[in-house]
Amino acid sequence: MLDGVLDKKTLREARKRYTAALVKLGLDPSVTIRLRESLGSDHWIAQYRGRSQFGVRPIFWVSVRHPDDVEELTRSLLHEYGHVIAEWVRYREPALWEDLDGVYPDEEEFAEDFADHATGRARSWVGTFVQRVIDSLPVG
Numbered sequence: 217m218l219d220g221v222l223d224k225k226t227l228r229e230a231r232k233r234y235t236a237a238l239v240k241l242g243l244d245p246s247v248t249i250r251l252r253e254s255l256g257s258d259h260w261i262a263q264y265r266g267r268s269q270f271g272v273r274p275i276f277w278v279s280v281r282h283p284d285d286v287e288e289l290t291r292s293l294l295h296e297y298g299h300v301i302a303e304w305v306r307y308r309e310p311a312l313w314e315d316l317d318g319v320y321p322d323e324e325e326f327a328e329d330f331a332d333h334a335t336g337r338a339r340s341w342v343g344t345f346v347q348r349v350i351d352s353l354p355v356g
């Protein structure tokens with residue numbers, strides 16, 4: 217159960233690591249982060265606001281109820297970025313979407329594997345496929 221309170225320093229450090237990981241992959245880390253209260257039994261750490269990337273930049277909600285764990289939060293931000301990529305591919309790269317959806321019928325698994333890849337922990341076939349998806353994204 218997550219019932220800590222997020223420290224701003226934790227968020228700043230996690231954002232720094234998230235940014236570094238994406239830049240290393242040649243990806244645009246621009247994101248708007250909004251703090252939110254996560255209520256009840258819904259103990260999420262971060263959430264991507266669907267379709268927000270088609271506005272100014274993607275919006276991530278970060279729960280203020282979160283243990284002070286930089287690594288966990290960094291991973292969660294990277295996971296959310298995996299959703300941003302999957303969504304982009306779904307709407308803008310239909311041919312690639314067929315492949316992605318074939319390999320990952322559950323988008324959560326793609327987001328997890330993207331987070332693994334971004335932190336250098338992916339199994340090799342995963343890394344190869346995820347990198348192929350990344351390489352197909354527009355630059356900038």
Ligand SMILES: [Zn+2]
Pocket residue numbers: 295296299324327
């Ligand atoms: Zn997810």
